[in-house]
Amino acid sequence: MTEATPARRRPPTIHDVAREAGISRGTVSRVLQGGHNVSPEALKAVNAAIRKTGYVVNRHARSLVTQRSDSVAFLLTEPQTRFFEDPNFNQLLRGCTTALAKHDIPLLLMIAGTEEERRRIGRYITSGHVDGVLLVSSHSGNPMVELLDEARMPVVACGKPLGHTSTTPYVAADDNEGARAMVRYLLGTGRRRIATITGPLDTPGGVDRLNGYRETLAEAGLPQDPALVAEGDYSRAGGEAAMTALLAAAPDLDAVFVASDLMADGALAALEQAGRRVPEDVAVGGFDDSTIAANTRPALTTVRQPWDRISAEMVRVLQSLIAGEPPASVILPTELIVRASA
């Protein structure tokens, strides 16, 4: 209150740099673009002038002429609570932010929870305020997918978007093979009555992991018993409920493959409640290797999703899309992490 607040000075412009370097603004700009067609002396003078003036490019001015925003939206379309409780979400968000930062591209976080938000965000995105979209949504029939597709927006999804005619490129872990690895491991430890708690069956992780489970049992010559399959919703409470249901339907189960760590944590609670020891009576395998996996009791044997690679690939694919290259999806291998629960 006592000190006068000096107005923030206007930052130096390309004009200041040009004057300082004693050359034209066009040449300064050329240096900024990579220094092609610029003499070594000019290059040197400009760089010195930039350092001296503390020049930083004005992105608005640049964007106005290039018609690119050099920014990217990270768009959440899931019902809000779900994803904001999911430890995977944080890893993905952090990974994408970091990967983009390396290219000096800011990430705009957008949450399209309500219909109104969807409209506003749709308008914002399709008006050229971002160059592309990192799309996070797992449930099928997401209206944003169609909208973005029609607007010809470069989009890459996290996980294969289900229930669309459009073919949005995506990046995902190999859900099927991850599930197979886990079930093979459980079989290898002598388990024969292996149950599963799936993710929602309108999500790729729900479907593909269930298929991996089924195929592996079939290959081992084991029967498909409907009593051994329960659908969860990726929440802890959902995992607990599903486990309770499984114990009622198939009291003789000796293992359970759970399609997410969070649900597995809930399953552990249900098993404890039922007086089953883990892993002695029932082996429990999770999926994700999220931050909670090492903290469950017992610590969770699980399938690691390579979130660092997933987010890095999402950014890479999106940038290639923005550059006009044709789309391509990528599937990344998972890794079995053995701890105490199986």
Place this chain on the structure above:
Amino acid sequence: MTEATPARRRPPTIHDVAREAGISRGTVSRVLQGGHNVSPEALKAVNAAIRKTGYVVNRHARSLVTQRSDSVAFLLTEPQTRFFEDPNFNQLLRGCTTALAKHDIPLLLMIAGTEEERRRIGRYITSGHVDGVLLVSSHSGNPMVELLDEARMPVVACGKPLGHTSTTPYVAADDNEGARAMVRYLLGTGRRRIATITGPLDTPGGVDRLNGYRETLAEAGLPQDPALVAEGDYSRAGGEAAMTALLAAAPDLDAVFVASDLMADGALAALEQAGRRVPEDVAVGGFDDSTIAANTRPALTTVRQPWDRISAEMVRVLQSLIAGEPPASVILPTELIVRASA
């Protein structure tokens, strides 16, 4: 691959709207600014033209002349892993995103984990690419605080920044009173050997909650026993370790006030390990009322931080700062949530 990709059409400009409405671009712009000094007929014609053309303002062009970016940075300066595991972080991030969205202001997520990131982000922010900063950092001596202060950047912190000469405005829950309410509650249930697991003592939540604990015991005429105080680090593992240490130092404790739910969850594990029943032998009180509080066993009695209000207030204060109003911090009341653990 088979279909030709039509180039994205250039969006309509203010010029298209003006032509459509049969008036000048200046008047269109005035309508966009709120419609002051515009005749009802012109207003109507412009609005119709906007609808017809599907016009959306080009923010880059606008920012270029207004020298404002109409965007805000959400800046994380904590060692990355810490905050990305903290359930509070998600609530804060979601709340801020939603509150800003109502003003049509995008949130740019920035993570300043490494020294290099700090430098790059500092340059980005102080170059006018954002109008203000929502700062998340709890540990004292954060170098970004000084930097932003020198650059005269509008910034509001989540929680009082410690160890700075600058007086960055902040928004926080009433940590002291929240701790008092919990300890009073524990006293009210007859507990007399009440321990505490604090947050890091270079964070406001660490200090203020400890003070609230101490003051309440003193007011009740109880002695201050150093054996009843252990410092945690806001992590689950830290809570577990601290609880184990407390049990060794003060085996007769009958309650523990833990400065975060995550640490309380760890404390519950340690208590179970030690064969102490909760709440019969030891009452456990947490802090935050984060998403995990209802899922611990037993469910956690805790102090709710009003994250929705905190994030809404952070956005409000930041906007008033951007508008040139003088700074003001705000302290929000907490609420005691009684569940099963105490």
Place this chain on the structure above:
DNA sequence: CTGAAAGCGCTTACAG
């Protein structure tokens, strides 16, 4: 390799 100039899409005094 370099400079002069046009233009990106807006806002905002300034006259009227």
Place this chain on the structure above:
DNA sequence: CTGAAAGCGCTTACAG
């Protein structure tokens, strides 16, 4: 209340 015009800070053909 309205239009003409200047200008925000860049990039990019175009000549040379």
